[in-house]
Amino acid sequence: MLDVALTAAGNVFTLQSLLFLTIGMLIGLVVGVVPGMGGTTALAVFGPMTVGLDPYSALSLAGGLMGAVSFGGSVTSILINLPGGAPNAATCLDGYPLAQQGKAGLALGASASASSVGGVIGVFTLLLVIPISKKIVLAFGPSEFFLLATLGLVTIAACAPGRMLRAMIVGGIGLLFAFIGFDNVNGGTRFTFGIEHLWEGIPLAPAMIGLFAFPEMIELSAKGGSIAKDKGQVGLTGTLDGVWASFKYWKTLLRGSLIGTLVGAIPGVGGTVAAFLAYFSTVQASKNPESFGKGNIEGVIAPEAANNAKDGGNLIPTLAFGIPGTAEMAVLLGVLVLHGMEPGPTMILHHEAEIYGLILTLTLSSILASVIGLMMVRPLAMITRLDAHILVPSVIAISFVGAYANNSLPGDIVLAFVFGVIGYLLIRFDYPRLPLVIALVLGELAERSFAQAMMISGGSWSIFVTRPISALLFALIVMALTYPMIRTLLQRRHSVEEVS
């Protein structure tokens, strides 16, 4: 393995490969910042341009791009509450409140260091588990998918402290949206109101753009002023503190990275789930869960670490069976085919050096992208000081372009607008927006996997506890539901004792 890794290193540290790595990172940062444009679109556009060059240039471009996209996406999440891609939505929750408090620099610094470390941890975990990668992939079947999705849905109850009922109502509405489109188990389309555009379901990117960015901009234009409430003390100096914050909260960082790697390893689940699960496990583990959503730096660290760690995890199914874990990876495999590499279960045997090359470029880019990003923090943080009459029209215009850019479908602009209105109504009547996102992301997976698990077990519910990983996930769900209650009880008893 060492000699293969050295060959790979020799091929990556060439002028041409490093040039493509840099180009990839720059493209990644830019498309990450533009909402709706993700790594998938960028790879599909730029990947084929490497045909005719050696495969390492393609791998460097892809590695650079994938490592940089998520950091680019979190920049807009923090600064203007506009997630660059669906996986960045979790970063909005605490990143944007920090920016409002004038601490954009702190949040961006933490995001940069958490992304880097998360990316590196993801890749190292990947290297450790390569020998058992097949077992990992095969261990997750429909019953595990269902329980994993349920675990995510359970967090809805926890995501709005003190407003649980409201959170569950919004979650229910989100599930209704999630079931729109093709019914993968029974066939046919459902709840499409005869609109062909809804056949493939509600696309995430336009929904997120509408849900997060629009309501904020409506509020801002109504209030006037700028995002950072006190212009005087916008923290352009807090960046280094932010970088260190990730290390100060190393448990959060590690937890986020490991959750990201694990979720990334399961094909078809994706970065959005990874980021949200990391966020909520952090909220649950925290001593002050009520401080989240109001600008807790840990709420930025966890999803950012998970979001970059998932790239390493994504490679597990790719290496084990040549099947892509995400759309991004599917496009990368398509680009590799153009270079004459055959994706499939035998890819790791035939193209070992190239695979290690990709792993190396991913590592390099998750570190370097954050360094480049940090250099841009100062000018970027100034956005939060812009006056509403300049910022609002720009963001709204970028949002519409982003909603369209995702799939070049005009219908997506309409959807972004509809979700913008829904988002505004939710804020206006004090309902949390997040449960809608969680339900939208997980609803289809939960429903489909449940139906499949029932078909496999012949209708017996025991499948959810007799398989070892299912049993573990089941226990986690029970714990997630009961832990906050138990903790409240304990705290009460504690305070009663103190009083007496």
Add this chain to the structure above:
Amino acid sequence: MNKLLAALITCAGMVTAPVAMAADFPAKNIQFVIPVSPGGGFDTYVRAVAPIIERHLPQSVNIVPTNIPAAGGARGAAQVYRAKPDGYTIGIFNIPGMLVPQIRGDSDLQYDLKKMTWLGSFGQDGYGVGVPTASPYKTVADLKALDRPVKFTASGPSSTAYSATMIATDMLGIKREIISGYKGSNDYVLAVIRGDGDAVIGPLPVMEKFVESGELRIIGTFEEKSSVPGAQNAVEMGQPDLSKLSVGRLVAGPPDLPPEVAKTLSESLMAAMQDPAMATWSKESGIAVEPGDAASAKGILEGQFNFYERYSKYLGPAN
């Protein structure tokens, strides 16, 4: 009078315009529509062949692969169908994937494959039956002999994989239960390896990769002559008609494409598929290309229409 004359001349000009246009075709970039998201098999074929077609066109223009996913491919197909018949918009079609919705009578389907101008074919993949390597079942007859329904994994009931499983198990007389809803061929083949079901009916190239890595065994191929050693073929299984089950990659332009334009496109496509560069790519990537001309594409389409019209009761609910 002068006005009438002018109008007539204009009309005549409009009639002759396509001919004049055909002579210097192509004068601008050609859009090659891929009705699915980037990254899949169909996407790969188009992106591999596009630069090679460019070399064989009489004028130097670009072929621009454009992904138009949505509505299970119907939107991309409709876009090609409705395009101006000038040869600057062509597309790749999954047959029977795009044909089944038409036979089934899906609502709002905005294309008619029978009216399109067929230009060529990248070939067809056959289907087969696979079981996990450790499975006790050695032949299709073993599956047939079971006194319980055999569990097959497949994608949703509107998919061709599901229809193929229904049709094949019916022809072979296997009692079946289909675990549906998997997303694509890699997913449902992996599902059977994981133990979600007993067996899988899927495209041979996908299954062969898992055979090579030691996870899957192909116990029957729906070919007239089996390409997999040790696996029964369609004739040996007593159902030669099974060979009609396949996934074809056909190229077409909008209806009423001027014959000269169609000829230019078809010939450049054929030359590109037979180009040594394509052969090298095919060998390295392990993806087969069986060049077929316009006539063979049309033949494949008609054969598939006849086959699926006969089995229309298995095509799942209309959308």
